[in-house]
Amino acid sequence: MSFIQWYPGHMHLTRQLIEERIKAIDVVIEVLDARIPGSSFNPLLQTLTGHKPRVKLLNKQDVADPVQTQAWLQWYNAQADTRAIAMDASDPAPARRLIPLCRELAPQRGGMSRPMRVLICGVPNVGKSTLINTMTGKKQAKAADEAGITKDEQRIVLDDDFYLWDTPGMLWPRISISQSGFNLAASGSIGRNAYDEELVALELLLYLQKHYAKELQARYKLEHSPEEIAALHDDALLELIGRKRGAVMTGGHVNMQKAAELVITDYRTHALGRITLETPEEFAEWAAIAAIADAERLARKEALAKAKKKKRKPR
Incomplete structure (x- = not known):
């Protein structure tokens, strides 16, 4: 299946915001959908923020398969400079765990002279805005069960020396893993006009x-x-x-x-029960197949470019 790539103008602006903001950020929180923890991981965000320690937050754990959630937590926690936790964004107790977790990842930051600076990001409709509202105890961010609600960057003070920058949900220009495209669409992270x-x-x-x-x-x-x-x-x-x-x-x-x-x-709406649409092993297999297809596509593109260049070469 070929998806219409859903990459509105505000997503391009989000990329620019992150590229500029990441220079002064200590920790990155990437909010993932616990039902699709691999597919809701944005490789473009990894490229933009990859050198920073990160928290992988598997949100919506209350509607995901608990066995698979544990498998994904183990998979992400095995990665360098990464901590993974699962939570339901509407529950205030686990939401507050994020502050000490970020401090653990950046122990050199703290106090009014060196405040903690955290960027929170994710694909559309993973519950990021609801999470922020829960953490602050008030409506700081717009929240709705549809993609593309947050459009602007916001700075939120969570503690005297803890600043959180919220960014709009961002997809990447070309979804090469076809199963990820289907899973993102099924879960509501892609606008319905795009599939x-x-x-x-x-x-x-x-x-x-x-x-x-x-x-x-x-x-x-x-x-x-x-x-x-x-x-x-x-x-x-x-x-x-x-x-x-x-x-x-x-x-x-x-x-x-x-x-x-x-x-x-x-x-x-979770009427089917607690469902997770991918395992770490399945996602790794899908990604490997997509990488081979991408390499073949690039090779064909380069061969075509060489052929055109040779054809234009003067005698």
Whole structure:
């Protein structure tokens, strides 16, 4: 599948803001979606902030698969200069853990003469604004269950010597890992005009069939066993769900668009249960395949450029 790359003008401005701000930053907090901890990691942010110690914050842990959340925490905590924690942004107790964690990563900072300077960033709709509002105890940042709400940089004082800079959610110009594109779309981090909902729903069902067939059976009251659900073609399963949920048009045909919207909504509203759409091993495999494809694409581009240059060379 080829996604329309969703990279509005404010995301380009965000990149410029981060490039300028990062020079004076001590610690970076990258907020990730605990349901897609690999896909919601922004490689462009890694490039912009990679030399700084960082906190990987797996947000929305209360709706993610707890077993997979622990696996992802171990995976990120094994990385250099990185601490990973999971939390639900609406819970004030774990949110306050971020301040001492940042101080641990930058022990040389502290006091009014050397205040801690922290940048918080992430892709759209990972719950960053809700987290900030919880940490401060008041509405500092706009929050909503859709991508692209925060548009401007904000400085927030969390303690006398602890300053937090909030940045708008930012994607990267080309999503080379196709599964990441589907997962970001299913989870609401990409604007709905940038993808085909039926294709996203079918990819979502493929993963759910393999890992969460019991949850599908329970949610849609399917007469099939989990094994039978896992063996169904994704189109057939989407049609079956559409019939169960009343997405039927005149003449008895299922409205597949409506059925797709139902499946995506059920995932986003957690009606399917606690779901995580990738494991560390799966994501590493997807990334390796994408890297090979990118290298092949670059080689073809370079070969074409050389051929054109040779063709233009005067005799």
